[in-house]
Amino acid sequence: MFNASKYQPYHPIQLPDRTWPDKRIEHAPKWCAVDLRDGNQALLEPMNVAQKKRLFALLVKIGMKEIEVGFPSASQPDFDFVRALIEENMIPDDVTIQVLVQAREHLIARTYEALVGVKKAVVHVYNSTSIVQREQVFQQDKTGIKTMAVQGARWVKDYAARYPATHWEFEYSPESFTGTEHEYAVEVCNAVLNVWQPSATQRCIINLPATVEMTTPNVFADQVEYVIRHLNFREFVDVSIHTHNDRGCAVAAAELAIMAGADRIEGTLLGNGERTGNMDIVTMAMNLYSQGIDPELDLSDADEIIRVVTECTQLPISPRHPWFGELVYTAFSGSHQDAINKCLARRAENDPWQVAYLPIDPLDIGRDYQAVIRVNSQSGKGGAAFILQQEYGLNLPRYMQLALSPVVQAAAEKNGGEVKGENIYACLNEAFASTAHHIEHVRWDDQQGISAGVQIYGQRMLLQGKGNGPIDAFANALSQQLGCQIAVQSFDEHAIEKGNRASAAMYIAAKVNGQDCYGFARSENTLSGALAALLNAVMQKAAAPVAKASGE
Numbered sequence: 001m002f003n004a005s006k007y008q009p010y011h012p013i014q015l016p017d018r019t020w021p022d023k024r025i026e027h028a029p030k031w032c033a034v035d036l037r038d039g040n041q042a043l044l045e046p047m048n049v050a051q052k053k054r055l056f057a058l059l060v061k062i063g064m065k066e067i068e069v070g071f072p073s074a075s076q077p078d079f080d081f082v083r084a085l086i087e088e089n090m091i092p093d094d095v096t097i098q099v100l101v102q103a104r105e106h107l108i109a110r111t112y113e114a115l116v117g118v119k120k121a122v123v124h125v126y127n128s129t130s131i132v133q134r135e136q137v138f139q140q141d142k143t144g145i146k147t148m149a150v151q152g153a154r155w156v157k158d159y160a161a162r163y164p165a166t167h168w169e170f171e172y173s174p175e176s177f178t179g180t181e182h183e184y185a186v187e188v189c190n191a192v193l194n195v196w197q198p199s200a201t202q203r204c205i206i207n208l209p210a211t212v213e214m215t216t217p218n219v220f221a222d223q224v225e226y227v228i229r230h231l232n233f234r235e236f237v238d239v240s241i242h243t244h245n246d247r248g249c250a251v252a253a254a255e256l257a258i259m260a261g262a263d264r265i266e267g268t269l270l271g272n273g274e275r276t277g278n279m280d281i282v283t284m285a286m287n288l289y290s291q292g293i294d295p296e297l298d299l300s301d302a303d304e305i306i307r308v309v310t311e312c313t314q315l316p317i318s319p320r321h322p323w324f325g326e327l328v329y330t331a332f333s334g335s336h337q338d339a340i341n342k343c344l345a346r347r348a349e350n351d352p353w354q355v356a357y358l359p360i361d362p363l364d365i366g367r368d369y370q371a372v373i374r375v376n377s378q379s380g381k382g383g384a385a386f387i388l389q390q391e392y393g394l395n396l397p398r399y400m401q402l403a404l405s406p407v408v409q410a411a412a413e414k415n416g417g418e419v420k421g422e423n424i425y426a427c428l429n430e431a432f433a434s435t436a437h438h439i440e441h442v443r444w445d446d447q448q449g450i451s452a453g454v455q456i457y458g459q460r461m462l463l464q465g466k467g468n469g470p471i472d473a474f475a476n477a478l479s480q481q482l483g484c485q486i487a488v489q490s491f492d493e494h495a496i497e498k499g500n501r502a503s504a505a506m507y508i509a510a511k512v513n514g515q516d517c518y519g520f521a522r523s524e525n526t527l528s529g530a531l532a533a534l535l536n537a538v539m540q541k542a543a544a545p546v547a548k549a550s551g552e
């Protein structure tokens with residue numbers, strides 16, 4: 001059943017002197033959003049007028065200047081929506097609406113009725129030109145199909161003349177361009193342009209749709225370059241590209257088409273559209289942005305864009321969606337987390353962005369660093385440390401990171417999924433800051449040494465000792481009390497800047513009878529906090545004191 005011989009390869013065009021591979025994209029194209037037309041046509045439940053208004057408002061807000069708002073001759077809700085936009089004065093002066101229509105007179109007439117009173121608009125007319133459509137759907141030869149296009153162009157022009165108060169622009173699409181011989185596509189487009197006679201005051205748009213994406217993006221770029229080379233009135237014509245995503249390359253095809261000389265891109269936010277969707281404007285715009293090119297769209301509030309688009313289309317967004325997916329700035333792998341951590345820590349505020357595994361700064365689209373590093377069983381020590389830093393203001397020293405890592409790993413393996421910040425914090429406390437013992441009061445002076453009231457497993461005792469500083473003195477006192485050897489290896493503390501209550505975090509690495517142990521404490525009092533950290537560490541290895549040993 002699964003039999004590749006059923007299909008034939010696509011025949012690429014011969015364009016050995018192609019120039020596009022050496023070109024670079026240096027500025028944003030003209031964008032035209034087709035969410036409200038192509039996107040809407042592809043929905044299980046097309047948008048109602050309220051949803052269309054909401055999506056239109058979002059498109060305007062992000063800076064879209066050309067918006068295809070519907071197919072008013074084909075659907076009453078689309079007709080009503082166009083009327084609402086015009087009658088409720090919803091179209092800003094710098095935004096042009098566009099409507100789609102087939103090359104049929106009564107549909108063109110109805111389209112102009114929908115547009116009565118609009119200041120300016122693009123009327124987008126199309127007919128199918130591909131071999132398959134000519135032979136199997138329309139049963140017309142090349143001349144018949146070209147005549148259809150020319151007739152459509154005439155009607156579009158003639159009806160426009162009946163509404164002189166509006167500034168009209170015309171757009172023509174040889175629909176199914178990718179299934180059309182490129183020489184013939186040029187012939188049809190030029191025949192349409194001959195009717196419209198584009199000029200400086202009457203610009204036109206030729207839109208080249210990959211109605212179905214049939215081949216690799218380089219072949220599409222060759223086709224676009226070929227058409228552009230042979231198009232009449234080129235200086236007064238915007239060449240527009242409209243790619244669908246059947247092979248998953250709609251964005252790549254659009255990018256190469258811009259390199260091949262196209263001026264304008266039609267697409268949708270997050271790529272909704274027929275079958276696999278339209279070219280995703282978010283992806284292409286973010287691709288530009290990440291190369292230092294202003295996409296001339298404001299995509300800084302990714303979550304609002306996602307909310308509006310998904311609620312209007314009722315289609316979810318993949319967590320792996322380029323640039324905007326929930327997981328695309330997240331690292332679970334330990335080595336990735338370490339690299340991200342190091343790059344972020346070394347980065348000064350105005351440095352160019354150079355962070356391993358993060359092609360852009362997630363803050364630019366309204367994501368915080370909190371989501372960047374998430375911990376599961378694939379993560380190493382860096383991830384848990386990063387999260388404790390971000391969420392709790394704790395800067396764990398390396399020995400503490402190493403000690404915490406297996407504890408978090410065990411938690412991740414036990415629950416099988418993600419370990420959230422609060423669980424990591426709980427791991428830290430359970431393993432290194434037991435509640436079974438406390439420092440109740442403490443006094444230190446250079447002459448007298450340490451005097452600390454402690455409670456260990458419910459027993460209160462007063463520990464006294466001398467040493468080289470309070471921690472050393474306390475270690476000596478503890479070691480006498482518990483009958484073990486205690487050697488402090490490292491001690492670190494830092495203030496915690498969270499909320500308005502100042503507190504400090506203390507970390508200690510020690511050896512009890514030669515065995516490693518680690519302690520952590522948080523306290524508003526740095527002296528008792530340091531002793532608590534040591535007590536926490538020591539009690540992991542030392543036996544509980546016997547009741548009679550000492551009493552306060």
Ligand code: KIV
Nearest residue numbers: 126173175176209211
């Ligand atoms: O995909 C397509 O060919 C279209 C045209 C109507 C432009 O949506």
Ligand code: ZN
Nearest residue numbers: 038209211242
């Ligand atoms: Zn389309």
